[in-house]
Amino acid sequence: MKKRYWIYIIVAIAAIALTYILTQGGETSERDILVTAKRGDFTVEITTSGELEARNSVNILGPSGLRSVGIWRVEIRDIVDEGTKVKKGDYVAQLDQTEILSRTESSDIEVQQSISEYTQVQLDTALELRRARDELINLKFAVEEKEIILSQSQYEPPATIKQAEINVEKAQRAYRQALENYKLTKRKAAARMSEAAADLREDQMELDRLKALLSQFRITAPEDGMVTYKRGRNGQKQGVGATVEPWDPTVATLPDLGRMMSRTFVNEIDIRSVQKGQTVKIGLDAYPEKELTGVVIDVANIGEQRPNSDAKVFMVNIEVNETDTTLRPSMTTSNTILADRIPDVVFVPLECLHNQGDSLTYVIRKNGLTYSRQQVLVGKTNANEAVILDGVSEGDELYLSIPPDVEDTPLALLTDVPENVAVKEEN
Known part of the structure; x- marks a missing residue:
């Protein structure tokens, strides 16, 4: 009976121990994860x-003279798919021609009007100069006529001779005045012709400039390559519907x-x-x-x-x-x-680091069957690990998780930490 009694006691103790292991011990093993502090080369990676x-x-450029004709933006109507391989001179894009076609038509009408005005001025000046020349001829004949009368009046009374002389002088003065007026009229006609010609030339140059610019709305590749779309200020690719502006006429690029x-x-x-x-x-x-x-x-x-x-x-x-x-x-x-x-340093996972207050960092170190809190001086870090400058040695076992009642464990402070050194260094 005595022997059986002791057997019951031993079985009961074993059952209690097994229950404790299955409950408390199992939870602890799941909760308390340990890592070992390592020594080696530490890399900081971003x-x-x-x-x-x-x-x-190489930029594929659109028209370069948009600003000179007052066009401030042009829409890309069509463009080849991004990634298309092209040869020099191959078609790349077509810009919207609506505005420049309208301006070209208006400029062509202005040129026709300038041609008409130039022709009208030419005819007017020709008629005016012809009248002036006819007047000169008539006045010259009048002078000759008065001189003949004067020569025939040499036997007339002095008063008649004097009157004939006056008439000759008047005719000569009228001729001289008409000659001066003709010269002025001729100069005036030349100025009017020059002005009309300048207006016509200016309108024609504008029309030629618009036509030359219109030919640039069909965009071709400046050299061989693969087309990539330009990116706008918002980072979006500029395909069909995007705009080309005078200060940046790039349509696409050839990388x-x-x-x-x-x-x-x-x-x-x-x-x-x-x-x-x-x-x-x-x-x-x-x-x-x-x-x-x-x-x-x-x-x-x-x-x-x-x-x-x-x-x-x-x-x-x-x-x-x-x-x-x-x-x-x-x-x-x-x-x-x-x-x-950084060569030959001790480093641990970031999960091992815990903070107390704003400036104190510590780890939880395993000491046999117990654990302790140890202040550490942290150096550089990367995405997963941190260098420990002081407080942890190679091979120390540290908790990743926080054991229960850890706040009741005393905190071991470092003794030689300069006051001007931050506990956690980033550089």
């Missing part, structure tokens, strides 16, 4: 999405596919870590199996606000090192910029 563009391209770059935008928090010359890993959404490399070639100094976003971003251009015939403008890329590499 991941962004971008879009492929040709580093160099140089041999030199590609990815244009991306980095937020204002990460931009201070991006510099020219940094290496980049580039992935293509269209070809996930392809792995390309690149280098940062340009970082904007001024931020901008993208559509549908409140955050400020900075444009970054990344040149693609490889040449690949499958690369096309507007392909979406994933860019991983290697902003920094």
Whole structure:
């Protein structure tokens, strides 16, 4: 009986222990996840999405003289599909001719009116000069007639002779006056003809300019290449229905596919870590199996606000090192910029870091069967991990989750943290 009694006690204790393990112990194993602090080279990477563009391209331009004729915008009526390969001189686009055709017709009417006015002035001046010449001839005959009368009156009384002399002098003066008037009339006629000719020439030049401009509304390729649409100020591609303006007559572009770059935008928090010359890993959404490399070639100094976003971003251009015939403008890329590499440091997952107040950061370290809170000095971080400058050693086991009643555990503070050093460094 005594032996059976002890067996019952042992079984009961085992059942209680098993129940505890299955309940408390099982929950603890699920809740308490541990990681080990690692030592090695730490990389700071910035991941962004971008879009492929040709580093160099040739613009396909529309009419260059729109401003000179007072046309401020022209709509693209038709354009070849984006990605179309064209040869030099091939058709690319057709601009709307409605306004310039109307102006050409009006200018042609003005030219016809100027021709009519020029002809009318020519006829008027010809008739006026003919009358003036006829008057001169008549006055010259009158002078000769008066001189004949004077020569025949030499035997007449002195009074008659004197009257004949006066008549000759009057006729000569009238002739001289008419001759001067003819010269003035001739000069006036020449001026009127010059003015009419200038008006006609100006109207004709305007008509010729409009006709030459009209011929430019059919857009052709300046050289061989693949057509890509121009992007407007809002980032939208400009196809049929978009407008071409005098200060930017670009209709489309012909990119140089041999030199590609990815244009991306980095937020204002990460931009201070991006510099020219940094290496980049580039992935293509269209070809996930392809792995390309690149280098940062340009970082904007001024931020901008993208559509549908409140955050400020900075444009970054990344040149693609490889040449690949499958690369096309507007392909979406994933860019991983290697902003920094720190050798031989201790680092832990970001989930291990907890905050107390605004400036104190700590980790929860496993100490045998218990745990403790330890203040840490955090260095640079990336998307998943953080460098620990002080407070954690390689191999320390840290909790990812927060154990129960952790606030009751004392916090071990660092002793040699300078007051002017932020607890969590971003740079």
